[in-house]
Amino acid sequence: MSLWDEIGEQPAAVERSLRANRVAVRRVAGRLQEADFRYVLVAARGTSDNAARYAQYLWGARNRLLVALAAPSLFSGLERPPPLDGALVVGISQSGRSPDLVAVVQEARRQGRPSLVLTNDPDSPLAAAADLVLDLLVGPERAVAATKTYTAQLTLIAMLSAALAGDNEMLESLEAVPGHLAAVLEEAPGIRGIAQGRARLHRCVVLGRGYDLATAFEWALKLQELCAVVALPLSTADFEHGPVAMVESGFPVLAVAPRGSLHAGVHSLLGRLANERQADLVVISDAPETLALAGGRIALPDGLSEWMAPIAAAVGAQVFTYHLCLARGLDPDAPRGLRKVTRTR
């Protein structure tokens, strides 16, 4: 399986994961509703850490859970780990084999705290350390760059949010996700053209906010590992505090800016970047007025809820990055010096 095959496989893979996890998600939600915790501590690395960032906003906004992202090296690198009083510990990992993440979940068990793991390998050491396990069920991911496991992680995080809230409408609307992913994939020829026009891109910022801060981080990570682009992900709020000073005429700004409660502010910022600073914008959005600001336009399908947009937007980012990689003469199936599982200690 090549990276391109795995990108293309996402509508089917996510549909399979949605269908196969319906019962398991309800069961896990039931167990969590009985568990005693005050906040959620998520341990993850790389692409899975970007999924964690989505959980931070989604579970925060829709389930009113305070979600904190762990610093895994505090659990494996420095002296005695902190007490986890009040925490539900959630581990997210494609492979379930990163020793520092296993250390966090094992510490939860040692301290008698509840734990949940989202992984693509229910036989992994991470899964073995957890009370509750959700299996992505998207089949083995062979490409070095994670794609289908990311969109399946977001989908599972959203399913769990809906089940915890008892929100059947939200649960049903997730059935539309595979169709959204397929709609973005149909745009691949246009996205290829946008990427080919930027073959010499070697640095950029990638902006997002709220639910789509996760998408900005994931887009940047893909650009770093597949295209050797120094891509700096930032929330639009942090960007305006200082890094905006980087933007001069022609400076490449990639942005994820779908409709929703935070859209007006992001749209206004992108307008200033386009009109006052002549930035070179590539925008992923379902808002025609925001796409109109950009030289590179990656349209999301109509009818997305704000919280669903990151799943479809991730596929737009993947397709752009894949074609930029090819346009730069790099091999998307053999990024320089990477292995699939990194055993950070």
Place this chain on the structure above:
Amino acid sequence: MSLWDEIGEQPAAVERSLRANRVAVRRVAGRLQEADFRYVLVAARGTSDNAARYAQYLWGARNRLLVALAAPSLFSGLERPPPLDGALVVGISQSGRSPDLVAVVQEARRQGRPSLVLTNDPDSPLAAAADLVLDLLVGPERAVAATKTYTAQLTLIAMLSAALAGDNEMLESLEAVPGHLAAVLEEAPGIRGIAQGRARLHRCVVLGRGYDLATAFEWALKLQELCAVVALPLSTADFEHGPVAMVESGFPVLAVAPRGSLHAGVHSLLGRLANERQADLVVISDAPETLALAGGRIALPDGLSEWMAPIAAAVGAQVFTYHLCLARGLDPDAPRGLRKVTRTR
């Protein structure tokens, strides 16, 4: 006052802050020891958010407190804010005027949760919203780029750590910080040469781990806002998971790698980057063998504890960035399009 004046003023400013805060820190530590909380939630933006990252590691490793970094837009941007059960809420802000941070601390009060603010303006709205306030007391910061407030924030965070632990040895060793900062400032001519040799730097990664992940983030932020460099801060653990693919011959890698429990892994990575990938290394360290790997060597004074290194290292990063700014023909006192207080909503 110019930026260079404020950089140079740090030994005196931090000494003043240390002396003036001795009683206040003990009082705040006493109140916190009586307060009922399970974890610490820190709300901050920009440079202060990098200080929060230092608190995450220091309070985590030395005080065994679980420190989470808040997503401020969940408190001002999205629907109803999450419950703060079990949290001590800490706000960190130079000006104390960012409305989204004020919203987090006000929400803590509304929910009856204890709160502490570290600010350079005890008359600010942020201070007014908090139960407990620590004043940096370093005098007005006029330059757009924060310097003396950052080193004073780290020092105050370390003082509080020592007071909470009842660790008098740690408290006394902080007396040496002003001398460390002065020692780094004495190296300014050499650091200027390192920066001048890299006047055309326009993208880089900045690596750190543990306590010094904060330094990597702060160094990167300064490079972004003062030098228009796309500087990507990463923990060495995250870097090895994927972004390492960016590094080809001559690629600039800046790293903060002092002695300590995490030093061996960082040193080994830097060795591979230098020898196998011919990266252009600029290293801040007190370890001669690690400095020896680098083309650009910024030496820290001897006798630093691991947890103190970030305060001195920050000054090395500031001096490098200041001289890179000049070498690029930019004005360190007028970064493009920035104001001192950004009112993110």
